[in-house]
Amino acid sequence: MTGAGESRGTAPGKEAGRGGPGLCDLAEALLEEGRSAEAEAVFAEAAGMPESASRAWNGLGACRYREGLAEEARACFEMALREDPRNLDALANLATISKERGRLEEARSLVRKGLDVSPGDPDLLCEYASICAEEGEREDAERALRAALESDPSHPRALLMLSAILLSSRSFRDALEAARRCASVHGEMPEAWNTLGVVLEAMGDEDEALDCYRRASCLDPGDRELMENLVQSLEERGRHLEVLGEYDRAATAGGLRCRVDKARFLARVRCPEEALACLEEATSLDPLDLEAWFEKGVLNMQCGRWEKARACFRRCVEIRPDHADAWFNLGGIEGGFGRCAEAAEAYLIALKLEPSNAEAWHNLGVVLAAAGRREEAACAYRNALELAPARLETLFNLAVLLEEDGSPREAAELYGRFLSLATEQYREQIAHARARAGKLEKELGKKAGSSVSTR
Secondary structure: OOOOOOOOOOOOOOOOOOOOOHHHHHHHHHHHOOOHHHHHHHHHHHHOOOOOHHHHHHHHHHHHHHOOOHHHHHHHHHHHHHHOOOOHHHHHHHHHHHHHOOOHHHHHHHHHHHHHHOOOOHHHHHHHHHHHHHOOOHHHHHHHHHHHHHHOOOOHHHHHHHHHHHHHOOOHHHHHHHHHHHHHHOOOOHHHHHHHHHHHHHOOOHHHHHHHHHHHHHHOOOOHHHHHHHHHHHHHOOOHHHHHHHHHHHHHOOOOOHHHHHHHHHHHOOOHHHHHHHHHHHHHHOOOOHHHHHHHHHHHHHOOOHHHHHHHHHHHHHHOOOOHHHHHHHHHHHHHOOOHHHHHHHHHHHHHHOOOOHHHHHHHHHHHHHOOOHHHHHHHHHHHHHHOOOOHHHHHHHHHHHHHOOOHHHHHHHHHHHHHHOOHHHHHHHHHHHHHHHHHHHHHHHHHHHOOOOO
8 A cells, every 4th residue: 555655756856946037937837737848948048048057957957857867867957056056956856866876875965965055945854854764764854854844834745754754653643633734735635635544544544544545536546556545445345346436437537557457456356357358448548558468468367368368478578578577478378388499489588688587497497398408408497496496396307307318416416405395285296206316326326336446
């Protein structure tokens, strides 16, 4: 369930500075409307004017950040600070990027610089509290948030974060007070109602919590995290028809992503045909919906519709060739059909993308052995055991393979490792391993005896 007070923003800190020439005002308005390309062009023009350079570079950084170009955004924020070391917005934004990259001390240092300039700035205090919370310094985080609220008693981020911290420390009444204040003052914010719902549910007030989750989801029908809280709360109470109604309401309001979540719910409550129909609708509305194609493939696998599942996973890798899970599942399906070469190719692509997947190495070993590529199979099994030394199926398969290929000593050692770890569910393999290990040890003992000189 989404935690109270979690950040839901898509850009760091503030996107626009305090005051400044008309060009920056225009660019900030464009950015607020989502017209990033136009905003970027205006900010670039303003960056060449000394009186607006720092603010413009900060705005350009916000544009780059929205495009997912964090390092380019960082360079812009640094330029903003070169133009004006006291630009609090750029300091806060740069600190946010540093924090996201795990450079918490660097982020803390940047925030402190800003607080030296403006000790009561609520945005900087919230950023400082976020760093403290991430490092487990709850008391320091709480102090910073309370200081932020002294400067701005209705600051939404401070109220949300304070509620989350108080809830985590089980100060329920104080957490509820902060959450109620936020929802009262910022009733247009879905996060405020969601946070209030989380606190109320933790305090056992399930009915009011549900009302809060509904209000949050109505304010932003396309937000999957908000919907998740509402659905989970209803599902835990067995109110499945209401869950379906909420998904349908969100879909009507334009929440395309909820169709996949609805399908997952239907699969959980054992309605696979309805779930597949839901996913068919999702992929017909958006033929490039990777998540829907993947879920459809998984459901078809679970229903034993292997060819349909294969087609779904093939579609996944057409949309995104680096989808490791889709390649892995393709390997399993091709192997099940006895198409060992195709299965091996799929597993090799999956392993190129995720070399640490021990199960993929094991499965590659299985299909290579079936194809008669025994040396390659042994190599794949060994790679699997390097990653998962106690994987019983791999120990057993490699022991059998090596015994058949004339490596009795290593086979006996692997049988021994298997027997020391195997549980009752491996009854048949245990019987085989005991018989073969005993025979191999006798044969190895005889060979050792015959090589000893009697002179």
